[in-house]
Amino acid sequence: MLVSYQWLQDYVDLSGVSPEEVAELLTRGGLEVDHIHRYHDGMDGVVVGKITDSGPHPDADKLTICQVDLGNQSSQIICGATNAPKASKVVVAKPGTVLPGNRVIEATEIRGQKSEGMICALDELGVSENLVSKEQQDLIIELPDDAEVGSDALEYLGLNDVVLEIDLTPNRSDALSMLGVAYDISALLDRPIKVPEIEHGAVRKNAIDQVSVTVEAGVDVPYYGAKIINKVTIAPSPLWMQMRLVAAGMRPVNNVVDITNYVMLETGQPLHAFDYDRFGSKEIVTRRAYAGETMTTLDEQVRTLNEEDIVITNGHTPTALAGVMGGASCEVIETTENILLEAAQFDSVRVRNTAKRTNLRSESSTRFEKGLDAQGTVQAAERAAYLLEKYAGGAVLNGIVESGEMPVFEQEVELSLGAVNTRLGTELDQKETEEILYRLGFGVEDLGDRWRISIPSRRLDINIQEDLIEEIARIYGYDRIPTTYPVSERSAGRLSNTQKLKRKARRFLEGAGLEEAITYSLTSEEKSKRFRLDEFSDDVRVLMPMSEERKVLRQSLLLQLLDSISYNKNRQNNDLALFEMGAVFLPNPGEKLPSELWHIAGAFSGNWTAAAWNKTAEPVDFYTAKGIVEGLLEQLGLNEGVTYRVAKREQLHPGQSADVLVNGQVVGFIGQLHPTFATREGLPVTYVFELRGEALLTEQDKTMRYDPLPRFPAIKRDFAVVVDAQIAASEVQHVIYEAAGAWVKDVTLFDVYEGEHLEPGKKSLAYSVTFLNKERTLVDEEIANVHETIVERLQSKLGASLRG
Amino acid sequence: MIDRLEELKLEAQSAVTSSQDKKELEQVRINYLGKKGPITEVLRGMGKLSAEERPVVGQKANEVREAIQASIDSKQAFFEEAELQEKLSAEKIDVTLPGKKVEAGSPHPLTAVVEQIEDIFVGLGFEVTEGPEVELDYYNFEMMNLPADHPARDMQDSFYVSEDTLLRTQTSPVQARTLQAAKGEGPVRIICPGKVYRRDEDDATHSHQFMQIEGLYVDKHVRMSDLKGVFDTFVKEYFGSDRAIRLRPSYFPFTEPSAEIDVNCGVCGGDGCRVCKQSGWIEVLGSGMVHPRVLEMNGFDPDVYSGFAFGMGVERFAMLKYGIDDIRHFYTNDTRFLSQFKHV
């Protein structure tokens, strides 16, 4: 909402209150002023001039040489506008003036003739081109005769105005009008409101004899009023009115259209003017459009309507799309003489839907959508009639032809002082509070322990006690509400166990060198098939996706994490270690909501550690990813029951991928991206893991006890065995544990070797096994026996031989 | 003989002094103190001495032996020290070369902000709760006082996955869920961080996916002045003790009265600058007293209970705190961006 500071003064006295102060007042009162526009800033030297003589430029057909009286001087100015030869009073920018766009006006010569300044068009004064009426485009401004030669032309035009741009909250439809804003200022400043003039004359003829109104569905059109104004003369509206429309961001058209817009801006009630003689009948019928019915709107577009749209018709064909746009067939044009003026209330939801569907959101439809002052409709019609009489020479017919009843909107709400103070934490007294309510224009009836407040019909947003409390607070000032602390009983705030574990997992991964990423939950159907932990046949789909890329909810975090890998790769960020934690969404047949499962995923590419002066770079590999997963699981308290087995997954390298199992259940996978897949996706060699985090967040064991330190020494034995290269290290380890019995404390694989000195197809695994007996010192003989058992068992089970 | 011993001592000590290295010194030791050395010889010849002389010469011989040994030891120590110095100096390294790198990763700035805010509210007695990202419109809208024909419920603005379920457009449904779970019994003190979704085209200031933190404080006798107190504390903790808040009337369907909370501009200190659009204030969150309809619909008696609720945009907090100018940075995960948040 654009609010002209000058216009505002028609309704409330702003003397001594600057535009900035008004803006601050409104913002603190709940009508947030987002921006203060001063279009005229820095424009000095723009004055009213009178062309005393003019003639064609001797060397240029299209230019006119004008002698212009500027009051205290006379200047010769060359002008190219077609209306220059016959213009009288004009706007002149004197040399030295800086016009918008940093255009400096200088005394100059044009084709051998001096030119001391510029005669201006509206757009040259900073009026946006789309706000200049069609007729005015490319023409210099012609001022009325009452403009005083030599005086400040910006002031005359009202272009020295300051415009406040208000960012309205959706509840304050009342402030979608100059008057509504004025009411708020009146309450905030405690100054009276001045209501606009509506008393017009009336001719003998009754409107009711000239037209009838039939409303088919009262729900759609609670009220429809029509006035008739005869014998109007279509012309430009007065300059001041045009400039006010421009300040409000509307383009002047002609006096009739401008007046309907002016009254809408003033009162918030949209109006529409039809050409009575071209309406097509003498009956106004409002109804729902028929499916497929067409009409041509004012913008010359053919619109196809449906049964959800309300239309105004002449009994046969639509003449307007209710609340949204008029029809071209009975538009007010230059030759229009008689006006059918519509002042109606339409169902807000219908107007919203129609405006949205046809993409015709306008100043008018916005106001219908937000709701109108129930008692302002007829007043607005009368105000427009007054202006049409005054500025279009119209003769207003007696009365208004109506259908439906003006909705009576007389809200009464009870309120007690106690409620105000307990809710706000204030200590307001009765007198102060009543004072505020009066300033807001509310009726106050004292019921002893409480008030009965009657709410003016323009305030649709006030329905309950709390609404009134907010009204009191905003006029009293939110700033004056004290600062206190809740008096509730104290209790410790906390994170849940799961939240703590999630933080722990994060800290581990960050500490291990990974950067946390956050990616989008929505992905494409194609991508969503990848990296699924479970084979679900279906996706959770968005009904109206914005694009193919954001169509279904992810079932894996890796999908988009890999997008981050390629995004980085394309920017030469090659050494990458990213992780993400977040929800994946699985269909949940029979339930309304999908299952949301918490996952952890990681992706690595490039070097794990960079080359340095004392070492070569270490590229990431399978074991980088696996080491992170092992560390993470240990961090989460999952020491036992974690196993890994060879995995077959479509997007992973068949020789370099493993499933991660906890107690025999697959909880995730680790692996290299399948080279074919990586190449196709433009990804570098990348190692990934994804874990179903949910399965890993076990209840923390609060009974954990430390393991007493051993009183007897541990004994270590190192040995190497040669096995077939195909045998998994985990199998060897498993056999060692089994054979070693109760005394084994730790088995560490410290070397893996294939190559020279070994038979082809064989490998050597070197282990360090630690033995410990908590009760006594183990003797060499005992260890030797166990060692022998291990070797024997490895031989019998895996065909291993001890390496010499 | 005594004289001979004295002579030997001086002779040996002079040899010690002039020895050039450990080897020469060892030779001196062998020469004077060895089994074939002159002192041994003297001692061996003691048998020829009288009983009176014997102990005197014996004592002297021992004295001389010890003195020589002491000289040798001291010289030995000197050589060892010199050797050590030489060794250490040979071991000298360039301590200005970089150390072996132990490189930590970094939290995502949005996570960092969420955790910072969680920690402040946990300190103020709040619990952290979560809710589903795919939500029933019953919780997302209905129970938050947004009835079916409310403009904010337009299908165009939300990602629906079925007739009545959608990707939540706000974290507010967690308010409804939490209140219903509390079955009308206060106090309820929660904050709820999480992802939310709206049908916006992604650009520098819009993202179809973003994060919010919702908060709710419901108990008997909660006042709007308490909301001010809690946020005064929060803002000072989060932005700095020199910061102040301002409440402005606003509108949210689930609060009444409603307030926008502004913080004075950290760039200009309130004088007005480009960052605060000359106003001196920066809007940081929406809040208000829980609407009585919301309390009632979710099982709380609005005559007994009151409370305040608030919602803040995590991206906005991160952008304000770290001066980030494009919301897309949060979701492209450029490591040159991410790695800057190591120390936060």
Ligand SMILES: [Zn+2]
């Ligand atoms: Zn500032």
